[in-house]
Amino acid sequence: MSDDRDRTLSLRVETDACYQCATCDTVCPIAPVEDSFPGPKFEGPEQWRLRGEDTPIDPSIEACSNCLQCEAACPEGVSLGRLLNETRAEHVRERSSFSAKHVRDRLLANYGRLAAVASRVPRLTNALANSPVVRAIAERTLGIVSTREAPAFATETFREWWNERGGARISDPEQRVAYFHGDYANYHTPAVGRALVEVYEHFGYEVAVPEQRCSGTPMFANGFLDDAERVASFNVDRLAPLVADGYDVVASCTSCSYAIRSEYPDLFDMEGVETVSENTYDALEYLRANESLEAALAGASLDLGTLAYHAPCHARNQGLAQQTPDTFDRVANVDVVDVGDSCSGMSGTYGWKEERYETSMTVGQEMFDGIETVDADTAVTECPTCAMQMEHGSGVTVSHPLELLCEALDV
Amino acid sequence: MTRDWDVVVVGGGLAGRMAALAASDAGASVHVVSAAEGELRHGSAMVDVLGYAPASGEPIARPFEHLADLPPAHPYSLLGEGTIRRAMAFLCDRLGDRYRGLDSDRNTLLSSQLGIPIPAFGYPTTVELGSLSRQGDVLLVDVRPLPDFDAAIAARNLDRAGVPATVDAVSIDLTDVLAGDVSRLRVAQRLDVEMGQKPSERDLLPALHEALHDRSMGYDRVGLPAVLGIERAEWVRKMTAEPLESEVFEIPTGPQSVLGIRFDRKLDEALSRADVYQTQGPRVVDYRASDGHVSAIAIDREGATEWIRGQHFVLATGGLVGGGLDQRDDELFDPVFDVPVDGPAGAWTAADPFQTQPFARVGVQVDDGLRPLDASGEPSHANLRAVGDVLGGFDPVAEGSGAGIAAATGYAAGRWAATGGRP
Structure with missing residues (x-):
């Protein structure tokens, strides 16, 4: 056969x-x-x-x-x-692997490879990535939209910070987590990763940051299953021994946790994939399930007023659509308002494709309207590319719930 | 969160959502755990109380007058008329101005997609003008290439049933403008989108107008299968009727049920407004109980277990079709709390498929506080209640009572759990 x-x-x-x-x-x-x-x-x-x-x-x-x-x-x-x-x-x-679309999709899907190089010269990359000339060429030759602002590379990646810091400051064989930061938190939003470490250490967890590749989400979304299998295998090989050692895996991006816990075991037959999947969680979900967050946040205050919250589809698919507004429900001086159950329309690399841009913005309209109704200029979501769309379409500044949690706990 | 909820509801259909809304309304913190999108989206969105007389099976106009004929263990008998009426008024309030009938005493006769007269107690405003007890001339319209609704068959059946209105039928062909879109859902979505477009950008609505304009002359009311938008239904209906000299109404359909999708969304909005916490997706795999009280349920998140603690629990998982009852060997059971489920005393099925079926009555037995009974006839847990289709002792199909039982038992259980009312 x-x-x-x-x-x-x-x-x-x-x-x-x-x-x-x-x-x-x-x-x-x-x-x-x-x-x-x-x-x-x-x-x-x-x-x-x-x-x-x-x-x-x-x-x-x-x-x-x-x-x-x-x-x-x-x-x-x-x-x-x-x-x-x-x-x-x-x-x-x-499809022909020589078509511009194929090349473009392959580039987007393997963004982490590019990012690894680009992040070594963050200032230069940022200047180039937003140069009108470079963007016009990228749109014309590759079909990458020029109207979106490219995500800025941080001057210090999360892993650089982690190594500089000297790694974990708490050792506890009874409660320990392995952090899956993915490419985005590492290269673009290291503050999210730093917040995760601070919050988990606050609750007494030993944190490990294993070697890792992209979760595979953009590869799944662009149809490059072989690429996805390669990174999945790399990640499972690194995570499985940690799980065997008593670590649970936590991710700060809900598409990363969704890929590991749902897409890996659905698609790939590899050793350790089931145990890794069964022990992987969203970082906030894990704290909510295992720590008395409500008690920890009693009396907490965040002087932020109204924040618009958007639940990413991949959080919704894990049954986590309401965890963020609920977590901050008892925190004083902040009101996290869910702007509805629509999709942001960004969907990772989707909204970057020239031929999908209009669809992406049309799908996002319901969320933009929701944010406008809430009348907030700041917002919160778990997903970095949903955040990109919120910033692009509504002009809001977006945080990650872990950053808010870090601030509310004052750690 | 290691939070202790006042009320935890298992199941997100009409019964579970009513329980959640009623409990939240009474001041409780509520967590609803549901497996996936439920059956509401496939249903007709009609809310019946009792459509057919318990003894004769004939359609009835005044449902509350027949409650006394139901057996003592029937859920309605356990609740009493006052609770059922309060539940309907509560649902009416939560659905806003998009429903009719829920605060009345009477059923209204509406046409099914086959032209069978169906008694409905509560119904969406878009179907209201389809009431068969109104006088006047009705034109039923089927739209090619949409499936499942044949206006000529429906008109013939209504005529045979002797309704007061004069009913004619016509087919219109929108194949050109619908192209590949042969589902009611897509048509409804397209009409929604056209509401946001300039008249010159629309193509479906003008095609509908052109097809209907001359044909609808002389008719008081024009009935189309329910495809008139999802989010902007009232607006779509108004715009459809605008250039015509007749009113326009919708005829309820089976899946894909645009009316069902609207109903589902309305209830979901009500839950959001009520600050009800929802976890949708993971299944309940275990529970903890001690001293006759349930203290927590466990949900499965792709292999990872999470415990949800609560003071009161409501089982609203549905019947045999909804997955609330399961079967091993020749025994029925409730897969969440494993409370006993009685099968029919005799045969499961009737000899004639169109007769009332004994298996339709299977389900969990409860006391008058809706608490499931164990094998010895005592409440299995003091703080567990069962609602909706998981209950036994009634036949939702033969009685025309499914949505009414769901709404009324859900409302009662939610309220009692939140307030410490009826045991």
Whole structure:
């Protein structure tokens, strides 16, 4: 039996459970605004069930942003994530690898590689990345939108700070966590990583920062499953021994935690993947489950007024949509207001693609409207690229809940 | 958070959401744990109390007058009329001005998509003009290539049922403008989008107008399958009717149910306004109890377990279809708290598929405080209540009572849990 046939058969486990109720289509943020996108029911179950052996994947899959609201909504527990990832990967395999789109997507998906080099000369990179000439060329040749502001590289990465600091300051074999910071917190928002370390040490945790690669989220979203498997394998190899040693894995980005706990075991058969998945958490979720945060925050105050909160789709998919407003509910002088259950439209690299920019902004409109209603100029979310969209569309300054928590606990 | 909630609700359908809203309204902190998007999105969005007479099975106009005919263990008998009425008034208030009938005494007769007259107690404003007891001439319209609704069949069935109105039928063909969009959901979404566009940018609405304009002449009311927008439904309906000389109403459909999606969203908005905390996705896998009290439930987050503690618990997981009841060998059980579930005394099914089915009545037995009973007939846990379809002793299909039972038992359990009312 060929590999292709084998994979198609193994996907039958998912497609057979689908009875076409179309709940997935009712929650998809893209389908209502993108005429060419028939929705997740078609892209996932139907393509794998009904497509003839010689029929190529329908190119409409490129319009899927991999938010995976569909997977969270499915009453039969069909892994839409797995099906859509396989659809995307098949489409990318069929597409010419010399097309500009392919090159652009590969670059975006493997952004961490570029970032590793760029971050060595942060000032130069920042100047270049926002130079109108460079951006115009990037848009013309690669289809990367020039209207968005490129995320700034920090002058000191999180890992540089961590090493400079001399690593962990608390040692406790009874409670310890391994921090998965991902590329974004490392290169762009090291303050989030620093806040995580400070907060976890405040509660007496030993923190480890293992060697790691990108979680794979942008690779899944762009259909480069081989790249995703490579980084997943790297990460699982580093995390599995720590888990065996009693560490739990915590991530500050909800797309990173979602990739490790849900996409890895769904898609990859590798040693240790299940145990790593089962012991990975969102950093705030973990504290809420294990520490008496309410008591710790009693009497706390944050002089920030009203903050607009947006729940990232990948937080929603983990059942964490309301954790942030709830955490700060009892903190004085701050009001964290949820601006609604819509998708930000950014979806990682999606909103950077020239041909998706308009869709991305249309999907985001509900969130922009929500932020306007709340009338806040500051905001909070777990996801760095949702934050990018909030800043771009609403002009707000966005923090991460861990930064707020660090400030509220005064550590 | 290692927080102790006043009320923890397991299940996010109508019953669970009513329990959450009622408990929150009474001042309790509430956490709702639900597995995925539920059945509300597929339902008709009609809220029945009792559609058919318990003895004869005939459609009835005044549901409250027939409550006395129900058996003593029926959930309505346990609650009493006052609680049912208060629940409907509460739901009416939470749904705002988009529903009719919930504060009345009467059922209204509406048409199903097959043209079967259906008694409904509460119903969305967009279907109101479809009431079959009104006089006047009605034109039913089916839209090609949308599936499932054939106006000619519906009109013929309504005529056969002898409704007062004169009902005619017509087909309009929007294949050109709908192109690949052959689902009601997509049509509704497109109409929503067109509300935000300039008239010159719209194409679906003008096509609808053109197709309806001459054909609807002389009719008082025009009925379309429910596709008139999701977020902007009233506006879409108004805009659809604008150039016509007739009123426009919607006919409820099966899945994909645009009315169901709107109903689901309305309730979700009410939960947000009420500050109810929701965890959607993870399943409940375990619970802790001591001294006859449930103290916590465990949810599974992709293999990681999290405990949620509470003072009171409400089981609102649904029936056999919703996944609230499960089966091993020939035994039924509730997979969350493992309270016993009685099967039918005799055969599970009736000989004729169109007869009332004994299995429809299976479910958890409760006392008059809605607490599940254990094998000895005593409440299994003092602070656990069961609501909605997981309950036994009623037949939602034959009685036309499913949404009413969900709303009324959910309301009562939520309120009692929050206030320490009825045991």
